[in-house]
Each structure stands twice: as structure tokens, then as C-alpha cells.
Amino acid sequence: MPTRRQILLSTAAMGLAGAGALAGCTREGPADTAAAADTLRMRVWDDAAAAAYETSLEAFTRKTGIAVEVEVVVWDDYWKQLPLDVADEALPDVLWMNTANLAGTRAGGTLLELGEIVGDQASQWEETATDLYRIDGALWGVPQIWDQSILLAHHELVTEADGDASALTFDPGAPSDPLRELARRITVDAEGLHPGDEGFDDSSRTVFGFGSHPDRTAVLGPFIAAQGGAWQDAEGEFVFASPEGVSAVQYLADLAADHLAPAGAETVADDRLCQSLFLEGKLGLLQTGTYDLHTILDGVSDSFDWSVHPVVAGSDGPRPLVHAIAALGVDPGDEDRAADIGELLTWLGSVEGQRPLAENLLGIPAHRELHGTWQKAWENAGVDVSALATAPAEPALPERGNRSAEGTEAALPIIAKVFQGEETAEQALPVAQKEARAARH
Numbered sequence: 001m002p003t004r005r006q007i008l009l010s011t012a013a014m015g016l017a018g019a020g021a022l023a024g025c026t027r028e029g030p031a032d033t034a035a036a037a038d039t040l041r042m043r044v045w046d047d048a049a050a051a052a053y054e055t056s057l058e059a060f061t062r063k064t065g066i067a068v069e070v071e072v073v074v075w076d077d078y079w080k081q082l083p084l085d086v087a088d089e090a091l092p093d094v095l096w097m098n099t100a101n102l103a104g105t106r107a108g109g110t111l112l113e114l115g116e117i118v119g120d121q122a123s124q125w126e127e128t129a130t131d132l133y134r135i136d137g138a139l140w141g142v143p144q145i146w147d148q149s150i151l152l153a154h155h156e157l158v159t160e161a162d163g164d165a166s167a168l169t170f171d172p173g174a175p176s177d178p179l180r181e182l183a184r185r186i187t188v189d190a191e192g193l194h195p196g197d198e199g200f201d202d203s204s205r206t207v208f209g210f211g212s213h214p215d216r217t218a219v220l221g222p223f224i225a226a227q228g229g230a231w232q233d234a235e236g237e238f239v240f241a242s243p244e245g246v247s248a249v250q251y252l253a254d255l256a257a258d259h260l261a262p263a264g265a266e267t268v269a270d271d272r273l274c275q276s277l278f279l280e281g282k283l284g285l286l287q288t289g290t291y292d293l294h295t296i297l298d299g300v301s302d303s304f305d306w307s308v309h310p311v312v313a314g315s316d317g318p319r320p321l322v323h324a325i326a327a328l329g330v331d332p333g334d335e336d337r338a339a340d341i342g343e344l345l346t347w348l349g350s351v352e353g354q355r356p357l358a359e360n361l362l363g364i365p366a367h368r369e370l371h372g373t374w375q376k377a378w379e380n381a382g383v384d385v386s387a388l389a390t391a392p393a394e395p396a397l398p399e400r401g402n403r404s405a406e407g408t409e410a411a412l413p414i415i416a417k418v419f420q421g422e423e424t425a426e427q428a429l430p431v432a433q434k435e436a437r438a439a440r441h
Helices: 047-064 075-088 099-106 115-124 127-131 155-160 178-186 216-226 243-257 264-269 273-279 290-300 335-348 351-359 368-380 404-419 425-439
Strands: 026-028 040-044 068-072 094-097 142-154 208-210 283-289 306-309 322-329
Touching (some): 047 335, 094 099, 099 404, 127 322, 142 351, 155 283, 178 283, 216 283, 243 264, 243 404, 264 273, 273 290, 283 290, 351 368
Parallel strands (some): 026 068, 208 283
Antiparallel strands (some): 142 283, 142 322
16 A cells, blocks of 8 residues: 555655654644634644744744744644644644645635735745745745655665766666666676576575665656656646656566566565665665655665765656645734734744754755755765755656545555556556546545
8 A cells, every 4th residue: 555655745854853852832732722822823743843943933932022832743643633623713823734735725715825925035935845835826835845856876886886876867768778777787686697697586686776666756756757747737637647657657667577676566565665775785776855864864874875866867857856845824814813923924934934944954945045054964964965956947746736645545556556567557557547536536
């Protein structure tokens, strides 16, 4: 079955910097609105982010006199609680949001449109992240952090294979390509043989080439977009069963079938297998996201050297999937409180408001002036992220539109059959697309 990491905007980066104990102004679970009527409530789904926000919000209170209480509702409960609070008119004043749930929440008519509230401040934020929260030209969220797909390389394995992971490409229409050639040279069995060598035994592989598996955010989205396809069109309709999408998915499944990646049946059964192999030093190339940098840093420790690179490029170039988390404002029906909410949202969009998130490595900061702070913080942690110095000009996009997460959830088990070798992409993707569209309605 697909996991939430495969289905939605991955938020792993939110919880990997070390949550620690929360200070007194933070609480768990939905607050009693009557008990804090004169205090603004802000809801997030991660302890580490809540702890980082406290430093920022203490400064906000000193500057404005407006008190803010941060409440943490864990991921699974967050989305269960949201529609209940909409129905009960019990939403917090400010809440975290992802793009998959934006349209449905906005449809409830409870959100503040933020264009006039933030004004020109929006020009200081990463455009790619900001645009994810525009609907019909109106802005509904203040982006806080964003993540993108990346390629990680095991330095020794790639070097020994005479490879360069900095600008890898793939071409499904060619007999071979740089990605397949490098993956073949990296992959070895117990006798030191490579795929294609006489006597090669795939069941005894000790090192694997590329982490091809049906992960929506890290692999499927970027490869389909790089081939010229898309997961959804501009109206939010699922369109991944295009010729480009079929070609990209079949290519990824063939990497596993040709023993250049771990077996498809195994990666479907364990969606963390490729990451685990990389941490063990047994996988040369892992396509993942900035949200997993903490896990890789902690898991590898000093075992081997690794590096960060752009995702594998196709005919349309490298197309990393970009997603963002934003702060949304809830209309209180009261002008004075709405003004306070506006001040808080403006603060959350400022350098001062986002600096603690950047310094604690909680995603890439949405405010462009903090990108250097984020990059330096990772350098201090021993990771060179200079390959990510600029935001991608043409990224792949995350789920958008009402019930888009449910659509992807319906599609992924069917797409998994291609990796398992049970069906071809040409057979499976039209069925998966049909199920995805049905799940939205």
C-alpha cells in the first residue's frame, strides 16, 4: 500500500532536526478557543517546527504586543481534525497547509485572501513556492518552507565506476544512456560481475546502481516531468497516462527488471528499501528530496562520503518536484482580530519570522534572503548544498486541487504493478489514471 510519503508532499524535513521539549507557549492538540480568546492560535503538525517558531514568535509579541500560542496536531490527526473544525467554526487563527488540501479548505469559505495583507512582501519569497498557493490569481498562503527532489551520490562507488553524478541524463528511446551506463558500472554481484557480464547473478548483488522505485515525490514526478509529461494538468485533472508518462514509468520499471536497481517487488513491499541500501553503502545513486537530508546525514554518519546533485534530467531537462508548506489565515469575522492575524502572517513572511526555521534546517526557507543562511547551516553540518543554490525554473508540481491526494492514493498501487512486472506501463497507467480521476469526484 502507498504511504503518505509517496502520496503527498513529503514533510519528513519537519521532524528531523530534533524536536526536544517545547516551551510553555506551545501545546499539543486543538486548543480550547474560549480559554485563550485574546491570544492568536497557530497550528502546525510538527514539534521541531513549533519549537523553532517560539523564538520567532517571542520577538513578534515583544514588537506588537500580540500573544501567539502554537499548538501541535500530529500529521494523521491534523487532516481528520481540519474538516471537523471547519464545520464547528473552531479553526485556529493561522494554520499550516499543504497544496493537496488547500483547495478543499478554501472551498469552506473560511480563509483570508492575503494579497492586500502582505502586499509587496510576496515579491521577497521564492516564486515557485508562492505560486503553489495562488488560485485564480489570488494568494491564500504565506510560504514558510519548501523542498525539492535531489540526487544523492555515494562518492566512492560513483568514482570507482568512473562516473559523474552532477549532470546525469536518461533517454527511454535510446538503447542506453548515461544513467543506465553508470548504474551498470556501479552494480556488482558477489563475484564482482556487472549486469550484462556472463555469469552475472542478480540474486547475489552486493552493490546496486540507482534507486528506481514508485515514489511519487522523489522519482515518478521528476521523471515524468523530465520526459515532458505531467502528473496533473493546469485544472488539476490527472494526466500522467500520457505517452510521456508511460515512457518514463516503463523506463523506471525496466531499470529494476534489468538489475540496475533493486528488484521492483522488493521496493514496492518496502518503500524505504532504496534509502536503507544507500545508508548501508550499497546503493550508488539515490533520488530523494531535501526533506531526507537529515536522515541521510544521521544514518551515514562517517561511514562514507556522499554528495548532493540535481535530479536526473530527461529531454525536458532536470525537473525536480517542488512543494511548500504555507501559513494560512482564518477569517475571524472581526476586524480587530483580522488585523492581528494579518500582522502575524506578515511577520511569518519576514526574514525575522522565518530565520529560526532556516537556522534549524527545517526545509528551504521561503524568504530568498535566508537561502544563504540555510546553505551555511548545512555546510556547518557537513553537507554541501551549493548545487541547490537557485530554485528550479521549471519544477514538477505536487498534488493540487480538491481530493487530489485521494486520487494519487488510488493510482499508486496500480502503478506499482509495473515495477512488480505484473503489467506494462501502457496497460497500467490508463487504469491508474481512471481510478485517480474517479477518486476526486
